[in-house]
Each structure stands twice: as structure tokens, then as C-alpha cells.
Amino acid sequence: MQQTGSPDDWWRSAVIYQVYPRSFADSNGDGVGDLPGIARRLPALKRLGVDAVWLSPFYTSPQKDAGYDVADYCDVDPLFGTLADFDHLRAESRELGLRLLIDLVPNHTSSAHAWFQEALAAGPGSPERERYLFRPGRGEAGELPPNNWDSVFGGPAWTRITEADGTPGPWYLHLFDASQPDLDWTNPWVHERFRDILRFWLDRGIDGFRVDVAHGLVKVPGLPDYTPSPGGSMGGDTSDAPYWAQDGVHEIYREWHEVLTEYGPDRVLVAEAWVNPLSKLANWVRPDEMQQAFNFGYLETPWAAGPLRSVVDASLAAFGAVGAPSTWVLSNHDVIRHATRLALTPPPPQGAGIGPRTQPRPDTAVGLQRARAATAFMLALPGSAYLFQGEELGLPEAIDLPDSARQDPTFFRTGGELYGRDGCRVPIPWEAGSPASGFSPSGKSWLPQPADWPEYARDAQDGVPGSTLEFYRAALALRAEHGLGAGAIEWLEFGGPDVVAFRNAGVTVVANTGAGQVTLPEGRVALTSEPLADDRVLPGDTTVWLVA
Numbered sequence: 014m015q016q017t018g019s020p021d022d023w024w025r026s027a028v029i030y031q032v033y034p035r036s037f038a039d040s041n042g043d044g045v046g047d048l049p050g051i052a053r054r055l056p057a058l059k060r061l062g063v064d065a066v067w068l069s070p071f072y073t074s075p076q077k078d079a080g081y082d083v084a085d086y087c088d089v090d091p092l093f094g095t096l097a098d099f100d101h102l103r104a105e106s107r108e109l110g111l112r113l114l115i116d117l118v119p120n121h122t123s124s125a126h127a128w129f130q131e132a133l134a135a136g137p138g139s140p141e142r143e144r145y146l147f148r149p150g151r152g153e154a155g156e157l158p159p160n161n162w163d164s165v166f167g168g169p170a171w172t173r174i175t176e177a178d179g180t181p182g183p184w185y186l187h188l189f190d191a192s193q194p195d196l197d198w199t200n201p202w203v204h205e206r207f208r209d210i211l212r213f214w215l216d217r218g219i220d221g222f223r224v225d226v227a228h229g230l231v232k233v234p235g236l237p238d239y240t241p242s243p244g245g246s247m248g249g250d251t252s253d254a255p256y257w258a259q260d261g262v263h264e265i266y267r268e269w270h271e272v273l274t275e276y277g278p279d280r281v282l283v284a285e286a287w288v289n290p291l292s293k294l295a296n297w298v299r300p301d302e303m304q305q306a307f308n309f310g311y312l313e314t315p316w317a318a319g320p321l322r323s324v325v326d327a328s329l330a331a332f333g334a335v336g337a338p339s340t341w342v343l344s345n346h347d348v349i350r351h352a353t354r355l356a357l358t359p360p361p362p363q364g365a366g367i368g369p370r371t372q373p374r375p376d377t378a379v380g381l382q383r384a385r386a387a388t389a390f391m392l393a394l395p396g397s398a399y400l401f402q403g404e405e406l407g408l409p410e411a412i413d414l415p416d417s418a419r420q421d422p423t424f425f426r427t428g429g430e431l432y433g434r435d436g437c438r439v440p441i442p443w444e445a446g447s448p449a450s451g452f453s454p455s456g457k458s459w460l461p462q463p464a465d466w467p468e469y470a471r472d473a474q475d476g477v478p479g480s481t482l483e484f485y486r487a488a489l490a491l492r493a494e495h496g497l498g499a500g501a502i503e504w505l506e507f508g509g510p511d512v513v514a515f516r517n518a519g520v521t522v523v524a525n526t527g528a529g530q531v532t533l534p535e536g537r538v539a540l541t542s543e544p545l546a547d548d549r550v551l552p553g554d555t556t557v558w559l560v561a
């Protein structure tokens with residue numbers, strides 16, 4: 014079902030690079046990355062060989078959840094710059110031929126958003142209150158939350174308000190932090206506002222949106238109590254929770270699809286939807302809804318031949334059945350970087366993070382070797398792949414962040430029991446000898462960079478054979494040259510239970526997920542995730558691409 018060839022279909026095979034604005038490049042020295050910093054560093058991404066950039070939120074925000082708490086969807090937070098800086102960044106990316114996606118956060122606003130402040134001020138029974146999910150409490154005096162739901166970040170999903178006259182009021186729902194009240198998507202007013210927001214950014218020339226929590230907008234009417242099945246959790250993606258993956262969300266995306274179509278056939282919506290199984294997730298990418306959905310089933314698959322082959326088959330079948338490309342992703346701003354995660358067995362649950370007290374410590378060398386092998390496997394698959402800033406440098410998770418530096422609401426809402434996601438969000442290194450390794454001219458960094466960050470700096474790897482950066486560049490160039498993103502795979506039975514091998518567009522890909530050595534089949538080695546001592550022998554935790 015895969016169709017490619019038209020520039021309108023660029024996203025079917027694109028490699029999309031996630032920029033996390035606060036940690037990418039700081040131009041003004043305040044220790045937080047910004048839009049001018051990104052614009053200046055775009056040529057490095059062009060050189061890397063990606064097709065598009067996705068920016069995590071840079072909107073006006075109190076930054077309680079690193080910008081996923083939006084106080085104005087149509088403006089830039091002064092921390093990151095101005096709308097003019099955004100326009101400049103857009104122009105620069107266009108000049109370089111890089112598509113640009115931005116983040117849209119429709120499940121909740123910030124509590125600082127005017128919509129919520131107006132709802133508080135307008136009082137009970139007002140239309141403003143109907144923008145959000147205010148409900149009376151249970152118990153004799155409404156002193157108990159309206160239901161038993163927990164926030165994804167820990168603690169109850171409800172916070173009680175105090176009315177203007179000082180009396181205790183109703184509670185509002187927040188699936189995430191208390192500073193992130195959920196919108197009521199049964200209210201047509203909310204639909205209208207978001208259509209306006211889509212148009213605001215499409216008018217500024219963006220290519221599409223990554224849609225945050227795209228499985229959460231609609232809740233079961235009546236907001237019933239929920240008991241996760243054994244082994245499940247309230248925030249888990251396998252659950253039958255009354256707030257995840259409700260059928261009603263699809264109507265919203267059909268509506269948005271129409272808005273995007275007004276701007277041309279090449280605009281895209283990408284679902285961040287933690288939905289299992291993949292066959293259900295495929296509903297998000299039916300022809301009249303979104304174009305892509307992140308494949309978290311793939312991200313969560315261990316580095317092991319059998320599970321990898323199964324998840325690839327299941328992905329191609331599920332997305333292919335609705336005419337959508339599969340996507341592939343190994344790292345993002347919510348998970349432990351794969352250069353560390355692949356050395357953890359089993360990895361902690363998504364969002365939990367790791368830190369100084371985690372035992373045993375992951376082996377950095379093993380993690381990096383597996384990460385490069387896993388990336389070589391991923392980039393050879395047909396479909397669209399996502400990269401997270403810094404993975405092309407081989408960055409590991411920053412484990413030893415002091416508690417005092419941590420900022421993820423998960424850390425605070427669990428009383429420090431879970432470290433959360435800060436370890437993958439540390440500002441990235443550019444030049445080994447510069448302040449903050451080139452991240453910021455002042456040397457400041459909103460999260461402290463580990464002492465060995467200079468070793469990973471881009472300039473320390475540039476032109477160095479065998480470096481992770483050169484490996485990524487080579488993989489991306491070969492992927493484009495052979496059209497692997499638009500290809501189709503044929504499995505090869507080869508090498509035993511730890512080996513997963515396939516052919517795509519004339520390239521033979523062999524990944525050895527075990528520790529033993531494997532004799533390679535015929536072919537010239539075009540790419541290898543680690544230097545090979547012998548061209549015919551594939552060591553453990555290594556992937557090669559062979560051509561005729």
C-alpha cells in the first residue's frame with residue numbers, strides 16, 4: 014500500500030529530527046536554548062542528512078512541564094525568542110530544504126492560560142467553566158476528588174479550586190500536572206479555538222504538527238472510576254482506561270485533516286499516542302485522519318532478534334492496512350536515551366527515569382554499541398524515522414543529575430521516588446573547547462552537563478572515522494541513495510536465533526543482537542555500526558548493510 018514519489022508524500026519516507034528547544038542551542042547566554050540558536054545551528058542538521066525538523070513547544074508558558082503547559086498557543090515565550098525569530102527560523106529551514114513541524118498540545122492548557130483564568134473568574138455555571146472538566150467533589154462536603162484517577166506524573170488527577178468568595182469550589186481534571194488542566198473536547202468552543210490555532214501556524218508556513226497526547230482528548234462520559242488490570246498502571250498505554258484511546262478522538266482529527274488539506278496535500282499531523290496494540294494505533298492514521306503516528310511499540314522492543322522481527326512485521330501490517338507508512342523511533346524527550354536504555358535489562362517503565370541511586374549502573378560502552386546497531390537497523394527500514402537531538406553524538410542518559418537540578422514534574426509529584434525525564438533533556442554539546450561545550454556562550458546550562466560531555470561534542474566527532482556522528486551521516490546518506498525509506502523488506506533466514514536480517518531495495522541488512530560472531534553472506538560492506546576487524550565476520554551487537 015506504500016505510495017511514494019510525489020513531493021507531497023515526503024513524509025512517507027522522511028527522517029525527522031526532534032529539536033528540544035531549551036536544550037539545543039542557546040544564543041543569548043541565559044542557559045536555555047532558543048529559536049535564534051536553533052536557526053544558527055540548522056546547517057549542522059542539513060549536513061547530518063535529515064529531511065525535516067520537529068520543534069518541541071516554544072510557546073508562552075510558565076514552563077512547569079518544559080513548555081507542554083501552554084499559556085498562549087499563538088506566541089513565542091520570551092525565553093525562546095519572538096514570533097519574528099520563529100519566522101526567521103522558518104525562512105532559514107526553507108532555504109536549506111528542511112521541512113518544519115511544530116508541537117501542538119491540545120489535551121490541556123497551562124493553568125496560566127487566559128481561558129482557564131477566565132473560567133476561574135467567571136464562576137460556577139458559566140460557559141467559561143465548560144471549557145475545562147470541572148466537577149463537584151465526592152464526600153459530604155465535596156472534599157474528595159470526583160473519581161479515583163491518578164495523574165500520569167503521580168498523585169491524584171484532580172485539584173480543588175477555591176471560589177472568588179473564599180468558599181471551596183469544584184475540582185478540575187488534569188491527567189498531567191496540576192498546572193495542566195484538561196480541556197473539555199465535548200465543547201464546540203474548544204474545537205473552534207484549535208482550528209484557529211492550526212490556521213495561525215499553517216499561515217506562517219509550517220509543514221505540520223506533532224500532536225501531544227493524541228489519545229487523551231476524549232474521556233468516557235461520566236468520568237467513571239477506573240481500576241487498571243493487574244500489571245497495568247493508570248498512565249500505562251496498554252490500559253483500557255476511560256481517558257485513553259476513546260473513539261471520539263477520531264472526529265477531531267478528521268476535522269483537522271480538512272483544515273490541513275486547505276493548505277495543500279503535503280501537510281502532516283503526527284500522533285503522539287501511547288496506544289496498544291499497533292492495529293488500534295493504526296486508527297489514528299486512517300486516510301482522513303493523521304499522516305503518521307509514533308511507533309512506541311517499536312521503541313519499547315528490546316534489542317533482540319525475535320521481538321524486533323515481530324514488531325517490524327506487526328508495524329508494517331498494521332499501518333500498511335490503512336495505507337499509512339510505518340514510523341520508527343528509538344529516543345525522544347520522554348524516554349531514557351537508547352544509548353543507555355539498551356544496556357538496561359529490563360529498562361524502567363517509561364517516564365520513570367534513572368539516577369544516581371539506580372543499581373546496577375548501565376555499561377556505557379555496551380549501551381552505545383547496541384544503540385548504534387539498533388539505529389543502523391532502524392534506518393534501513395521502510396517508512397519514516399525519528400531521531401532525537403544528541404543521539405547522532407551517541408549521548409547517553411545523564412544519570413548523575415543532582416536532585417536539586419531536577420525539573421520534571423514527575424520527580425516532584427512522586428516525592429523524588431521517580432527520577433523522571435530530565436536525564437535525556439540535558440543541553441547538547443557542540444564544540445569541545447567552548448563554554449558549556451558550545452551550547453551557550455555564557456557557559457550556563459539549565460540542567461548541568463556531565464563532565465565528559467566534551468568527548469561527545471560534534472566538533473570532536475566531525476570527520477573522525479568511526480565516530481557516532483560520521484556513522485549517522487553515512488547511514489542517512491546511504492538510506493537516501495538507496496531509497497530505503499520507500500522500499501519494502503524481505504526477511505532473510507540467516508545466522509541463528511540472535512540474528513535478524515532482511516533485504517530492502519538491494520541492500521542486505523544483518524543485525525547481530527547476540528554476543529557470538531556471525532559469518533556474513535556475500536556482498537560489500539557499505540555501512541557498519543562498529544568498525545569490523547574482518548569484513549566477513551560480524552561481532553555481537555553490530556549491524557551491517559551489504560550491497561552487491
Ligand code: GLC
Pocket residue numbers: 078081082118189225226285346347
Ligand atoms: C507528552 C509529552 C510530554 C509531556 C506530556 C504532557 O507525553 O511528550 O513531554 O509531559 O505529553 O503534555
